Amino acid sequence: MKHHAVSLLLLTMGLSSAWAQNDKDTLDLLKSSGCMTCHAKDEKVVGPSFQSIAAKYAGQSDAGDTLAQSVRNGSRGKWGRIPMPAHASLSAEDLKTMAHWVMTQKP
Ligand code: HEC
Numbered sequence: 001m002k003h004h005a006v007s008l009l010l011l012t013m014g015l016s017s018a019w020a021q022n023d024k025d026t027l028d029l030l031k032s033s034g035c036m037t038c039h040a041k042d043e044k045v046v047g048p049s050f051q052s053i054a055a056k057y058a059g060q061s062d063a064g065d066t067l068a069q070s071v072r073n074g075s076r077g078k079w080g081r082i083p084m085p086a087h088a089s090l091s092a093e094d095l096k097t098m099a100h101w102v103m104t105q106k107p
Pocket of ligand 1: 034036037038039046047048066067070077080081083099102
């Protein structure tokens, strides 16, 4: 019993640090891709906060793919008067990683 509790604890710690690493890697990707010059997690900069994007599309099962398209092709008129430029040089995989990460942002 005692051993089980310890290994469960270790397993949980391992999983959450893997997740934290993943979160950090994605943030680094967003930074190196220039996203953070216009976006922040929890406040509007030039573009909407990632938390408000996640809230707007919550419940749409295809939101990750739709947002990846928006980032790739650029977006205008959905949030305000400032458009987002296209990011055509990003790989499909990176776009998907970033868009799905955006959808996990919660206040
Ligand atoms: C030059 C500033 C700028 C940069 C750089 C930028 N964005 Fe945006 N982003 C915006 C603006 C402005 C909007 C709102 C566009 C609109 O109203 O349709 C937006 C909207 C979005 C949306 C919501 C799109 C939708 O369909 O509602 C996502 C997701 C997003 N950005 C992610 C990113 C990611 C990821 C990057 C980096 C690859 C990035 N942005 C880089 C300014 C920027």
